[in-house]
Amino acid sequence: MTENKRTNDPEGVRRRIIDAAYDAFITQGYLATGMLELRERASVSGGAMAHHFPAKRDLGLAVIRDRVAEAVRQTWIAPLHTSADVPAAIDLIFENIINELMHNGRVSGCPLNNMAMDVSHHDSEMREVVSAVFGAWHEALSAKFARDAEEKHASELNPHSLATLVIAAYSGAMAMAKARQDVSPLIDCRMELAALLAAKYRLR
Known part of the structure; x- marks a missing residue:
């Protein structure tokens, strides 16, 4: 289902990743949050994460x-x-x-x-x-x-x-x-x- 969401609604997946990252960065800190945790928070695959945000700084920006x-x-x-x-x-x-x-x-x-x-x-x-x-x-x-x-x-x-x-x-x-x-x-x-x-x- 995650892959279908990524394929059918790439902008929705991107927003979901950003929303999850925003909550994590604000509550526990940018430096203290890892990409694996953000993948789990956003419920996306490694491929989807890499497609939208190849590096953590891209997501931070x-x-x-x-x-x-x-x-x-x-x-x-x-x-x-x-x-x-x-x-x-x-x-x-x-x-x-x-x-x-x-x-x-x-x-x-x-x-x-x-x-x-x-x-x-x-x-x-x-x-x-x-x-x-x-x-x-x-x-x-x-x-x-x-x-x-x-x-x-x-x-x-x-x-x-x-x-x-x-x-x-x-x-x-x-x-x-x-x-x-x-x-x-x-x-x-x-x-x-x-x-x-x-x-x-x-x-x-």
């Missing part, structure tokens, strides 16, 4: 491009486009993340941070792809802050540095939440970012 980048887009970038301003977007994003983690009963960490920590020192191409995802995230936040500054006549806002602060604060809070298996750091971060941004937005 696909996971970053297809799944990690999409997770950042859905979690962070999309809400920025639909919210009134950055503070409203950030509060909604944190609320959604905290609620999801509490529902799941575990904290696996930020997919982008997890991959960055694992691969950045080992592979220059993977480092560049991870950096590009961070760049897209930072650019989306900066652009929204810039629009807010223009619309609210808040020239004191520094879009670039505020975007850096938000990403760094969230990333650190998520790392702490993962280490503790407790969402409290994210709750604290949400509250303090809201207070900080409210103060900055009042200074106009």
